Amino acid sequence: MSEAEIKSGDFTDPWRLCTVTQVEELKILIRMFPIWATGIVFFAVQAQMSTIFVEQGMLMDRKIGSFNIPPASMTSIDVISVIFWVPIYDMIIVPVARKFTGRERGFSDLQRMGIGLFISMLSMTAAALLEIKRLQLVKELGLVDDAGAVPLSIFWQIPQYMLIGTAEIFTAIGQIEFFYEQSPDSMRSLCSALGLLTTSLGDYLSSFILSTVTYFTTTGGKTGWIPDNLNMGHLDYLFWLLAGLSFFNLLIYTVSAMRYKEKKTP
Template identity: 40%
Template sequence: MTVIWRVLFSAWKKRGYPYPSDPELLNDYHNSKVPHTDMFRCLDKAAILDNNSGGKYNSDPWILSTVMEIEEVKMVLKLIPIWSTCILFWTVYSQMTTFSIEQATFMNRQVGSLVIPSGSISAILFVSVLTFTSLNEKLIVPLARKLTHNVQGLTSLQRVGTGLVFSVVAMVAAAIIEQKRREIATRHNTQISCFWLVPQFFLVGAGEAFAYVGQLEFFIREAPERMKSMSTGLFLSTLSMGFFVSSLLVSLVDKATKKLWLRSNYNKGRLNDFYWLLAVLGLFNFFVFLVFAMKHQYKVQHFVNSDEEELKATKT
């Protein structure tokens, strides 16, 4: 993290400097293990040799950065667009631990003489995750390898995209089911079975099996070698930001609808409209993700290493 602040500070301090005519004039260009790129060129100014500050003999990293440090910062910045589109998945996920659990209290939870605790409904989520994680390794990935002729089967971004699609479908299913539940409860004064919640839990669980693995793999593989711990932090921050956005969205919806949508009594509220809102936001977020994903360039060396490891594993 310190490297990022140093590069940004040095680049800002030299913002008025002209770009060098040749990138090879940048500090430590030939010793960089990471090839120089033209993206975020403004950061290259951090490696401009300045005679006023001692030129190449200046050892203060806050004044003069190396090309390798700058390229590492560029790699991190390149992850931000994908990072931003991963947040909404966890916003949807958070509904399974809040509103969907509360939904169950307004439904028939009796199975024979047993009354299922509303919180136990979330077990479906974990069963779904385990099921699709197993299917990924034994069915989906081998099938994808045959279709794409890629040893990875599905790339990390394809996994994330699949997870986002599942989250959108889950919110559509949740909206339809909640609308049906409320209609039956208000018109016929009866409760439908809590097992009608299975589709939305199952779909979100399936999405998590793809999105979680895809995000973790993406951030670890695409981050600079010397910033692996930070890449894990980036991934985990999408989870926390997702729950934060959920709280923010609830507050905004409460203000905009004067608490007509999200009431403590779901039979008098319009939770289904909130789910529809999440579905629309999720769909928009997915298209934004597609744009960023198509423009993203993977680190080639990671694919090479991954391919070699996969080939060795299949041979043994």
């Protein structure tokens, strides 16, 4: 308290004088920020499921008899993956992990989120490998200028969708629990909203990455990685870029998680 405040008796300005509790709550938010920021890249990767994955599926064999599978419907695999893994996680993975970690939930929230970030990197790797195979067929069949689909079943996309769904079980749910438990008691609603904010920021980051890649890969009249005719492009390069970004994000997350000081609970 300054002499002026003592003389005037005015202690109402929170920017000049606040309680110890308010200071500690701000410290908690600052410690949580690096963990929160790494979630943005995760959701940028997840955004590919409803954008680039669909574009990739449009140039694959979508026929089952006389029926054509809509490429966008493949996103339902993500939902199926979540439904499949939730009971397995609760009934098998958690009890096994509990024996090794001694934790009631098997993993800490930070460990759970880290596993999900690693799996999301694998989903981009799977997508890149599939695109490499698809482009090989494009060259072999002479479809580079044709913009036609290749005789490669769209069901080969299932692994990348399944991996993203699995990553959600770990990172998305772990993030919700982390923000709720580690946030100050008076700010739990706000911190839960910050967790949801990473989803929208991830979409913006995805758009920024696509715009940046398009700009730099089309300079000088080049075709670029993502042309209108994807048979002439290199979606695999984009997937490798996202996998590399996910790996770098995982390293930052690991360092931040190791240095994170959990909130003291009474």
